[in-house]
Amino acid sequence: MQPPSSEQVPATGATLTQGLKGRQITMISIGGVIGAGLFVGSSAAVASAGPAVIISFLLAAALVVLVMQMLGEMAVANPDTGSFSTYADRALGRWAGFSIGWLYWWFYILVIPIEAIAAGEVVSGLTSVPSWIPALAVILLLTGSNLLAVRNYGEFEYWFSLIKVVAIVAFLVLGVLAVLGLLPASDTHGVSNLWSHGGFAPKGVTAVLAGLLTAMFSFQGSEIVTIAAAESEEPRKNIKKAIRAVVWRLGLFYIGSILVVVCLVPWNADDLAAGSYQAVLDRMNIPGAARIMDVVLVVAVCSCLNSAVYTASRMLFSLAGRGDAPAAFARTSPHGVPRNAVLASTVVGIAAVIADYLLPEVFSYLIASSGAIALMMYMVIALTQYAVRRKGGRPAEVRMWGFPYLTLATIVFIAGVLVLMAVLPGHRLELWLSLGLAAVLAVVGVVRQRRLGESRTDAAPVGVASRS
Incomplete structure (x- = not known):
């Protein structure tokens, strides 16, 4: 038998169930990288960089692939709901697991209101209902499903992800037909937009x-599968499948979609502001394109919100199990759901929604405070994997390529991106607020580590797989 993970202590009311099925884990791993940012937010990247945005997405995808390989190396050896936070705790020190765990929780707490507000605005535009009503309804619905059993989260996410995948595949098929001039109703074809409006860059x-x-930032969410897999019957198998497939998923869904967009729509077109997918569909003269995208967008934001509630609650559960959050959050229902953690995460998310309507300036600062957390998480994963291997951890099933060179190159690259945020005016506030929050949590973590100690004797070493 596998030893229990550090937060899954063998006490009644403090264990998670293994209620997620393999098919659900597969769709969670796919859906995790498909958010509203792909359907709408990617237009901002196209407008800012032109056709050369393809290079931007290729570089970002390469980084995520490397980070996921490092995380997979550790997660397959020791599946754990705390994922990279638990691994950092064991390899770098309690302060590291504490600070990155709370930062990650904060990030997904803010995803809840962002996605709820987006859903509310779309539904409000379709029905003329005040946007706060559908926003609140979506939060309550998905929180309710998360409170019942983990399989409910998995089932919702399965269908949400399936709809997103079908939509993207259909978009890519239509896009290729339009590029080849095989779509009669399309107003555009060919690839001349790659260089016809001021050049490629x-x-x-x-x-x-x-x-x-x-x-x-559009790729944030790939790591969720390593958290969810710990609640499946075959966590190692499911994590390995997800890690192996991350390359083609990013390549197909993101790089493929962006390539279609920049081929068919001039990068400086005014209608890109409404969303990259919608701009392409409009040029294809697809009937009801606007309504189609509204439905897909609602599904995408509901999927992100569903995952946000799940992910935030599991990270809070993990922190509580390690003594880094109130013990009440480590308690589970008879169905193995950390209800207190789900409710606490949702309440904070609802408060943020209210703040957006009543104090929008305060809400904007809250959002900015999470702007660099994804990069910090990637950095912690890379540093943890480097530390584990340097301490003698020898993964048996999934290995990081070219260690230590690619690991060190990843660390340097992430550091360079953080410097880039400091240089570019539009990202400075996000960087400094995120670093400020991280610094506060790191100080608190160090103080707690000195007071409570950092010994972790209840789990296997991070880099060594547990034996039956």
Whole structure:
């Protein structure tokens, strides 16, 4: 038998169930990288970098692939709901697991209101209902499903992800037909837009780097599968499948979609502001394109919100199990759901929604405070994997390629992106607020580590797989 993970202590009311099925884990791993940012937010990256945004997305995808390989190396050896936070705790020190765990929780707490508000605005535009009503309804619905059993989260996410995948595949098929001139109703074809409006990189290298930031944040969510897999019957098998497939998923869904967009729509077209997918569908003269995208967008934001509630609650559960959050959050229902953690995460998310309507300036600062957390998470994963291997951890099933060179190159690259955020005016506030929050949590973590100690004797070493 596998030893229990550090937060899954063998006590009644403090264990998670293994209620997620393999098919659900597969769709969660796919859906995790498909958010509203692909359907709408990618237009900002195209407008800022021109056709060269393809390079931005390729660089961002390469980074995520490397980070996921490192995380997979550790997660397959020791599946754990705390994922990279638990691994950092064991390899770098309690302060590291504490600070990155709370930062990650904060990030997904803010995803809840962002996605709820987006859903509310779309539904309000379709029905004329005040946007706060559908926003609140979506939160309550998905929170309710998360409170019942983990399989409910998995089932919702399965169908949400399936709809998103079908929509993207249909978009890619139509896009290829339009590029080849095989779509009679389309107003455009060919690839001349790649160079016809000021060249491939009309705004220069700096704009390509700026597009890199947008692309990188669009990929946030790939790591969720390592958290969810710990609640499945075959966590190691499911994690390995997800890690192996991350390359083609990013390549197909993001790189493929962006390539279609920049081929069919001039990068400086005014209608890109409404969303990259919608701009392409309009040029294809697809009947009801606007309504189709509204439905897909609602599904996408509901999927992100569903995952946000799940992910935030599991990270809070993990922190509580390690003694880094109130013990009440480590308690589970008879169905193995950390209800207190789900409710606490949702309440904070609802408070943020209210703040957006009543104090929008405060809400904007809250959002900015999470702007660099994804990069910090990637950095912690890379540093943890490097530390584990340097301490003698020898993974048996999934290995990071080219260690230590690719690991060190990843660390340097992430550091360079953080410097880029400091240089580019539009990202400075996000960087400094995120770093400020991280610094506060790191100080608190160090103080707690000195007071409570950092010994972790209840789990296997991070880099060594548990034996039966």
